[in-house]
Amino acid sequence: MAELTLGDLGEHAVIERIVAVAPSSRNGDDAAILGQAAPNSRTVVTTDMLIENRHFRTEWSTPEEIGQRAILQNFADIEAMGARPIAAVLAIAAPPSTPISFIEGLARGVEQRVEYYNAELVGGDLTSGDMVVISVTAIGSLGGSAPALELHRAKPGQTVIAAGSIGYSGAGLALLKAMPRSDVPSSLSPLIDAFVAPTLNPGRGMIARATGATAMTDNSDGLVFDLSTIATRSKVSIDLDPNTIAPDALLLEAGELLGIDPWDWILGGGEDHTLLGTTAFDVPSGFRAVGHVVKPGTHPVTLGGEPPRTTSGWVSF
Amino acid sequence: MAELTLGDLGEHAVIERIVAVAPSSRNGDDAAILGQAAPNSRTVVTTDMLIENRHFRTEWSTPEEIGQRAILQNFADIEAMGARPIAAVLAIAAPPSTPISFIEGLARGVEQRVEYYNAELVGGDLTSGDMVVISVTAIGSLGGSAPALELHRAKPGQTVIAAGSIGYSGAGLALLKAMPRSDVPSSLSPLIDAFVAPTLNPGRGMIARATGATAMTDNSDGLVFDLSTIATRSKVSIDLDPNTIAPDALLLEAGELLGIDPWDWILGGGEDHTLLGTTAFDVPSGFRAVGHVVKPGTHPVTLGGEPPRTTSGWVSF
Secondary structure, three states: OOOOEHHHHOHHHHHHHHHHHOOOOOOOOOOEEOOOOOOOOEEEEEEEEEEEOOOEOOOOOOHHHHHHHHHHHHHHHHHOOOOEEEEEEEEEEEOOOOEHHHHHHHHHHHHHHHHHOOOEEEEEEEEEOOOOEEEEEEEEEEOOOOOOOOOOOOOOOOEEEEEOOOOHHHHHHHHHHHOOHHHOOHHHHHHHHHHHOOOOOOOHHHHHHHOOEEEEEEOOOOHHHHHHHHHHHHOOEEEEOHHHHOOOHHHHHHHHHHOOOHHHHHHHOOOOOOEEEEEOOOOOOOOEEEEEEEOOOOOOEEEOOEOOOOOOOOOOO | OOOOEHHHHOHHHHHHHHHHHOOOOOOOOOOEEOOOOOOOOEEEEEEEEEEEOOOEOOOOOOHHHHHHHHHHHHHHHHHOOOOEEEEEEEEEEEOOOOEHHHHHHHHHHHHHHHHHOOOEEEEEEEEEOOOOEEEEEEEEEEOOOOOOOOOOOOOOOOEEEEEOOOOHHHHHHHHHHHOOHHHOOHHHHHHHHHHHOOOOOOOHHHHHHHOOEEEEEEOOOOHHHHHHHHHHHHOOEEEEOHHHHOOOHHHHHHHHHHOOOHHHHHHHOOOOOOEEEEEOOOOOOOOEEEEEEEOOOOOOEEEOOEOOOOOOOOOOO
16 A cells, blocks of 8 residues: 655644654744743854755655754754754655655654754645655753854854764765665764754753853854855964864774775765854863964964964855 | 755854854754743744745745845734744755855845844754755744733624735736746736745734733634634634725735735635634724724624635645
8 A cells, every 4th residue: 555645735734743753832833933932042053054955865764763853953053052942843855755754754753853953843834746845943941141152252262162972974875876875884883873864862962061061053054164154254363283073983994895995984074063153261061172362374273383284165056 | 156055064164154144142052041930921823834946946035035035024923912032043054055145145045034123043053955944933022921822712793903015025026937037027026025024013913912802713724714713713703894804905016916806815815814802892003993893703703794704814734
């Protein structure tokens, strides 16, 4: 028996299925009302769109993983402000021929990541289109009166800090481009996971902000590219310590398998959605030191004082 | 000379062009920080996705009109809660072959509508895709401690109120489907405008809430469909007074031209994005009475006591 599609079920039944998987007391009115903010808190908002065959492929990722990634890459932007993700809205376009199980899996992945952050899916939109498009907007709460972790607030003398793996997602993508997922050696599955469903421990951005970090971003477009943005906006340069970001055993193994220098993934891969920041104080819990903020030089980012070989990052066109 | 495309310019240059047309001091960080909320205010959020050749056609609408509509249909959802739109984020997918003038026009339309509401575009995302997809999330502020205008709050005995034209958008769409826009008689241009770039006076929803309205929605999926949602959620029925919504001279002229009964557009057309609500008090400024809330009957919505001939509404699949 052929599987039920969105076209078979119709919009309203599909929405009912989504709400069954990813329930919210706020679904269904014209707009969702969030709880009253604390007097000192500010609202933080970010949006990211994922396009089939560009940001994900159904041969590479399960529907659950696609949903997880859609939330995580938005929540990472909220964390990178030093704020707490509290809510998300989810707009989906999909062809009528899409199996309902795909949308249910996607909603399940969304719900998993949203719950992991104690946040809530508060609404969405569903429409038909020639390809699958997933658009998430995340809402965060920035508590207290301290400034947010903004791109322009790095200062010479600060330590550059990072939470999470760097280069894993780029390596995972290279593996999936080179061979079917089922052929990837199981020892390398952390690299695949980093691409298809990246993780970021909730609260890291808030901890960094509470302990004196000033600038932060997430590693989305590439390490050198994203740190260059901080350096340029802050009118500083950033010198990375190569030893702290050098390829580990997993990246070396993947590099050898594919004949690719793993430094390409580390410096240019992006999409790890791990946090990169700067602080003048102790390295916050869950972070490690990876370099120093220095006075502005010829290059926004250097590696052990030298210009990095790879500066390319992800661009959409 | 061929016009510059997104592919020619590259992502970052395209974003610079968008920011030039639709500037915001909050563009460009990982997420946008909104002003601190008033102690009593709550945040309201809604999202809507527009797909090329499904929600708009470039033969029918200018890029400016597409941008205007993308904002308006989201802001109408905020207004329908009795809240004030304060901010929007805009995600765009477009093929690399898209002329930059299209994106600039779209951004101009977005900015026009956002400014009209004294709101602000606070961020966005740009990516390539096989078709144009526009995803807007609107953020509103619900001031004071009074409840929002929710779908379940209609009560028997209340007056049904409406602000703005009903059926104009449906008529405009029918005209565009029947003939090139340039062939539409100029006398009928208000119908075209209602489809390509609907308008809604800012503040109508807040005024209705302040003067005692309880339930509200916007006419997006069709008059009977949307009022049925209020009726079902509120466990009431709604009886419309046919005289108050009967086709006016413009709708009659379009109906005659196309050989279509204009009641189809009034009852089932939707997409006017005008406000529909219920109140036990005086009809608020800018609204008119169009019916009454009654005890639940066989049909959620009736027309002069009779079941309406047309109950269909817009569905995506």
